[in-house]
Amino acid sequence: MSNAPSPFVRAALDAAATLPxxxxxxxxxxxxxxxxxxxxxxxxxxxxxxxxxxxxxxxxQRGFAxxxxxxxxxxxxxxxxxxxxxxxxxRVVFVDGAFRADLSSLDADGVELAPLSGALSTHPEPLRxxxxxxxxxxxxxxxxxxxAALATDGLVLRxxxxxxxxxxxxxxxxxxxxxxxxxxxxxxxxxxxxxxxxEIVEHFVSAGAATQLGTLVSDVVAREGARLxxxxxxxxxVATTLVRRSHVRLDERAEVTLHALELGGxxxxxxxxxxxxxxxxxxxxxxxxxxxxxxxxDTQLEIRHNARNTASDALWRGIADGRSRGVFRGAIVVxxxxxxxxxxxxxxxxxxxxxxxxxxxxxxxIYADEVKAAHGAxxxxxxxxxxxxxxxxxIPLVQARSLLTLAFCRAVLESLPxxxxxxxxxxxxxxxxPTSLAAE
Amino acid sequence: MxxxxxxxxxxxxxxxxxxxGLSLAVKPGEVHAIMGPNGAGKSTLGNVLAGRDGYExxxxxxxFDGRDLLALEPEERAAVGIFLAFQYxxxxxxxxxxxxxxxxxxxxxxxxxxxxxxxxxxxxxxxxKLKVMQISDELLHRAVNEGFSGxxxxxxxxxxxxxLEPKLAILDETDxxxxxxxxxxxxxxxxxxxxxxxxxxxxxxxxRLLDYIEPDFVHVLAGGRIVESxxxxxxxxxxxxGYAWLADTHPELRxxxxxxxxx
Numbered sequence: 001m002s003n004a005p006s007p008f009v010r011a012a013l014d015a016a017a018t019l020p021x022x023x024x025x026x027x028x029x030x031x032x033x034x035x036x037x038x039x040x041x042x043x044x045x046x047x048x049x050x051x052x053x054x055x056x057x058x059x060x061q062r063g064f065a066x067x068x069x070x071x072x073x074x075x076x077x078x079x080x081x082x083x084x085x086x087x088x089x090x091r092v093v094f095v096d097g098a099f100r101a102d103l104s105s106l107d108a109d110g111v112e113l114a115p116l117s118g119a120l121s122t123h124p125e126p127l128r129x130x131x132x133x134x135x136x137x138x139x140x141x142x143x144x145x146x147x148a149a150l151a152t153d154g155l156v157l158r159x160x161x162x163x164x165x166x167x168x169x170x171x172x173x174x175x176x177x178x179x180x181x182x183x184x185x186x187x188x189x190x191x192x193x194x195x196x197x198x199e200i201v202e203h204f205v206s207a208g209a210a211t212q213l214g215t216l217v218s219d220v221v222a223r224e225g226a227r228l229x230x231x232x233x234x235x236x237x238v239a240t241t242l243v244r245r246s247h248v249r250l251d252e253r254a255e256v257t258l259h260a261l262e263l264g265g266x267x268x269x270x271x272x273x274x275x276x277x278x279x280x281x282x283x284x285x286x287x288x289x290x291x292x293x294x295x296x297x298d299t300q301l302e303i304r305h306n307a308r309n310t311a312s313d314a315l316w317r318g319i320a321d322g323r324s325r326g327v328f329r330g331a332i333v334v335x336x337x338x339x340x341x342x343x344x345x346x347x348x349x350x351x352x353x354x355x356x357x358x359x360x361x362x363x364x365x366i367y368a369d370e371v372k373a374a375h376g377a378x379x380x381x382x383x384x385x386x387x388x389x390x391x392x393x394x395i396p397l398v399q400a401r402s403l404l405t406l407a408f409c410r411a412v413l414e415s416l417p418x419x420x421x422x423x424x425x426x427x428x429x430x431x432x433x434p435t436s437l438a439a440e
Numbered sequence: 441m442x443x444x445x446x447x448x449x450x451x452x453x454x455x456x457x458x459x460x461g462l463s464l465a466v467k468p469g470e471v472h473a474i475m476g477p478n479g480a481g482k483s484t485l486g487n488v489l490a491g492r493d494g495y496e497x498x499x500x501x502x503x504f505d506g507r508d509l510l511a512l513e514p515e516e517r518a519a520v521g522i523f524l525a526f527q528y529x530x531x532x533x534x535x536x537x538x539x540x541x542x543x544x545x546x547x548x549x550x551x552x553x554x555x556x557x558x559x560x561x562x563x564x565x566x567x568x569k570l571k572v573m574q575i576s577d578e579l580l581h582r583a584v585n586e587g588f589s590g591x592x593x594x595x596x597x598x599x600x601x602x603x604l605e606p607k608l609a610i611l612d613e614t615d616x617x618x619x620x621x622x623x624x625x626x627x628x629x630x631x632x633x634x635x636x637x638x639x640x641x642x643x644x645x646x647x648r649l650l651d652y653i654e655p656d657f658v659h660v661l662a663g664g665r666i667v668e669s670x671x672x673x674x675x676x677x678x679x680x681x682g683y684a685w686l687a688d689t690h691p692e693l694r695x696x697x698x699x700x701x702x703x
Contacts, residue, residue: 384493389530389584392490392520393600394543394551403543407534407583 001138009042010052011063015183016149018066024124030132035149043142050141053359055326059241064183064213065219066150067096072184075176077207082172084149085231086420087201088169088425092155095174097184097214099153103172110163116154116187127156130219132191143243143269147185147215154216161223168199168231168418173216175240188218192254197227198419204264206237218246222254224278229257233425238263240292243430245271247253252278252307259416262297263424263432271300276310283310288317288412290405290432291324291356296328301345305333305368309340317409318349319433320356331363332375338368345375350382350408352401357398395423402433441502443468443609443639449500450664451488460485460513460664461500466608469636474649476661477683477698482643483527485661486612488670489641490524491517504608517696518544521607523550525597525614534582537596538566540584541603548604569602573629591622598629609633610641615649627652647679662686663697 005013016035021028041305043060061431072095082093090108091099091256092115099115106113119127131148159165192198195375206212214236222228236242248256262268273281289297303312318326348406349358358378382404409429416422444466451459458481466472476482486496489502491514502509509517532540546556557565558568566580573595584595585593594614601609611630615623630640630653642653649657650672658675662683668688683698 157671383530385530386532388490388492388514389513389526389539390535392518392524392526392543393540393604394515394548395540395544396547397513397517399543399547401514403535403540404532407532410534432622 005037006060007063008060014067014382033147038145057438067182071106072096072098085424086143086418093172096310112158119156147217151185151187158191159196165198171433175206183213189380190220199229201231204236209237209239213241216244220248224252226254232260248274250281253280258361259286262289268297279308283312285314286412290319295324302331305338305341311342314345316363321352326358334366336367339370343373347377349379419426450498452496471640471655473655480661519548523606523609525611527613531591538580573599647675
């Protein structure tokens with residue numbers, strides 16, 4: 001093994017050197033520390049269990065400069081690119097990682113909403129814990145370090161205690177498509193106050209197919225009795241490498257529901273770590289990936305029950321066509337003393353082609369006594385009898401496959417309360433289903 | 441002019457020859473019943489005609505309205521007018537019954553170069569046909585066959601047939617597992633669809649169904665071939681005497697070919 005940094009690491013170091021000082025000593029220090037930590041380890045390698053099924057060898061041989069801020073801010077973006085039915089409240093738009101005030105509307109009633117760059121320039125101190133101390137203590141992985149070292153913008157959102165956000169908040173990450181071989185890094189901090197409620201839609205789209213790397217690190221805190229509906233729609237171009245990491249903390253009686261739709265991207269990694277730290281908290285998650293071509297999507301779900309009478313229900317589906325590869329790890333950890341936990345996890349997958357691959361790994365670790373936990377994972381193919389039944393009624397093979405595949409995913413979408421959005425996402429999913437499959 | 445002409449059909453399933461020179465000709469408006477002992481190839485015939493994978497035709501021909509049926513994909517066969525009512529209709533969770541039926545009808549119409557039906561006109565059609573089959577609206581809102589009773593599944597098959605209006609309907613043991621009331625309902629549905637240009641091939645193990653759907657011809661399928669043909673009286677004879685007597689006139693049939701007489 002050579003100790004020379006990979007092209008990926010060299011480019012990250014070069015990129016960091018171009019960043020000016022933030023003018024905030026602790027932030028500059030945190031960035032430097034994170035950069036050092038990243039450079040020391042580089043990208044995770046195959047022997048790292050958490051990355052076993054997502055090899056990064058090819059990525060490590062590529063270098064990404066930081067996306068140019070001036071170009072990102074000037075890029076012409078058609079808002080219809082990210083219009084979503086049922087999502088017509090406040091909107092925050094980032095283009096190549098840069099906040100776009102002209103495309104955003106931050107006037108959500110009674111809500112504190114600001115781009116990270118703005119919050120840092122006015123009141124940096126409240127952000128210190130999240131942006132600095134956190135990484136000094138936690139064993140963060142390479143991408144979290146990279147994000148902490150290079151992210152210059154992001155979002156700070158706080159829903160005050162008792163406030164119910166009337167309309168869904170739309171957070172959009174657009175790839176302009178005009179900055180090839182560039183990288184963006186965005187940091188998001190969300191706090192849903194006591195008994196407050198909100199629906200947030202996180203949306204990834206591309207205006208063009210430029211090779212780009214994006215990293216996103218989110219911290220979400222749901223205070224006592226808070227309710228949060230979080231929807232992730234990832235419809236980036238197939239030239240995109242996207243690494244997202246969300247940490248969700250649930251206090252007493254907080255309820256968070258995640259719906260995730262992974263449709264685009266070349267290489268996508270999504271880590272969700274939910275920590276139920278308050279009694280009676282509930283975390284439900286539903287997700288589906290629909291992959292084709294040479295796409296690779298990796299979802300890492302970890303749900304930690306650290307308090308009494310907490311519940312989680314996870315229902316994930318995967319579809320892989322062409323030469324794509326899907327990876328799913330779903331772990332439920334029930335800590336000592338977390339009695340009364342009720343946890344279930346189901347992961348079902350469909351392989352639509354002989355060259356596609358799906359790796360799924362459900363894990364259950366239980367250290368408490370009175371616990372109800374169930375988990376299971378399957379990988380299969382479309383039912384031939386059902387296919388023939390549909391065809392015998394006149395439905396062409398390709399349409400029959402789409403129908404059955406959509407039916408397979410329906411469970412994931414059906415629990416989404418926003419009807420207009422649910423219908424739209426169903427159509428989006430259909431549009432991503434294979435159309436090129438010929439009869440065997 | 442024959443609508444369906446099967447000539448010397450040989451077919452294999454999993455390497456085993458099941459149909460061994462079957463011939464049958466059906467004219468428009470005719471109802472043909474096909475009876476026979478277990479393992480004679482009755483269900484194979486329906487599956488071969490509908491184009492199911494795994495049924496390999498090794499010899500012979502099937503023409504439908506003058507075209508080579510065996511060259512068509514299953515969905516194309518449906519579009520030119522073939523309908524198979526399944527012995528075991530499949531449950532398809534997540535696919536709405538109405539949506540499925542409209543997709544099927546419109547796919548067929550598109551294939552035939554006809555205009556697709558919008559949802560208003562489709563619903564109107566469905567309401568008309570529902571009356572015929574005495575099916576409740578509620579079944580339409582459920583997933584295809586999901587949680588349906590045996591009788592509901594079979595009635596749903598006939599209901600689909602009513603909506604799709606095929607030229608040739610093949611009923612594969614549609615009567616199996618039905619109580620007498622359900623059997624009558626299915627028969628009424630079929631009779632309502634009889635017309636001078638629609639034909640039926642009714643594959644059945646029992647004579648009972650033929651009390652309610654009167655066939656023009658009755659055939660005995662044994663050893664992979666039609667070995668005897670007649671009118672409805674042949675069905676009555678089979679009901680009384682079973683199949684063993686066929687060995688006298690057809691010495692080539694083995695004992696095993698004639699086992700499994702109707703109950």
